[in-house]
Amino acid sequence: MLSEEEKLQKKADIETLRSWLKSSKTEPCILPARKPYKLVSVLLPDIPSHIKFHMSYFFMALISKIPWSRLKIFLFRLMGVKIGKGVYIAPRVFLDGMYPSLIELEDNCFLGGGCIILTHENTVDKFRIGPVKIGSNSVIGAFSIVRSGVTIGSNVQTGMGSVVGKDIPDNRVAIGNPARIVKSHKKQITENISLITT
Numbered sequence: 001m002l003s004e005e006e007k008l009q010k011k012a013d014i015e016t017l018r019s020w021l022k023s024s025k026t027e028p029c030i031l032p033a034r035k036p037y038k039l040v041s042v043l044l045p046d047i048p049s050h051i052k053f054h055m056s057y058f059f060m061a062l063i064s065k066i067p068w069s070r071l072k073i074f075l076f077r078l079m080g081v082k083i084g085k086g087v088y089i090a091p092r093v094f095l096d097g098m099y100p101s102l103i104e105l106e107d108n109c110f111l112g113g114g115c116i117i118l119t120h121e122n123t124v125d126k127f128r129i130g131p132v133k134i135g136s137n138s139v140i141g142a143f144s145i146v147r148s149g150v151t152i153g154s155n156v157q158t159g160m161g162s163v164v165g166k167d168i169p170d171n172r173v174a175i176g177n178p179a180r181i182v183k184s185h186k187k188q189i190t191e192n193i194s195l196i197t198t
């Protein structure tokens, strides 16, 4: 049983998350793990939120298995992911099922095979949630991982297998784990790629 003080703390945590979800989300939301109650009871405080979450997770995982980009894009949009025109999503890309509406893929961006876009993460002492934006004409290299709260600019290339934990400005090439910027360029990357995805 929670004490009165713990109940108030839990209520405050639920309110922090709710107001962040309604805000412009310029920074990720970080909720500390607190001993007396589980984080899940803050994230999913009632039965409707449990049902919504599990349905979303199930369908997002299922859609991620579809190999065809156009069908996937249609279904991801229904789940709330913001996807612009001319986007290509390769097979085995995984988009996080927790708050899919926090993911935005701008026009003509290209997600390489097996890459992972995360909107949340749990650690031993906290829970983090944040929007991810991939700018127009950017190519996310195969098997890259993008952390919650990260904005990748326009015309960016990430190397295959990169782990992107911080924002990347427009017109950059970033590689490695953690991804580091190795080049700047002006050439529009997806001009050539669109030839093989249509």
Ligand SMILES: CC(C)(COP(=O)(O)OP(=O)(O)OC[C@H]1O[C@@H](n2cnc3c(N)ncnc32)[C@H](O)[C@@H]1OP(=O)(O)O)[C@@H](O)C(=O)NCCC(=O)NCCS
Binding pocket: 111, 112, 113, 139, 140, 141, 142, 157, 158, 159, 160, 161, 162, 173, 174, 175, 176
């Ligand atoms: C990052 C990338 C664009 C660089 O290509 P490039 O400009 O032709 O660069 P190079 O092949 O000349 O490599 C430059 C250096 O970076 C290193 N490098 C290249 N890709 C790397 C990667 N993913 N991770 C770590 N190092 C990498 C190379 O080993 C080389 O190192 P060196 O200078 O010590 O010899 C390319 O390697 C890549 O990863 N492309 C991703 C393509 C992709 O997955 N597209 C979507 C699916 S088709």
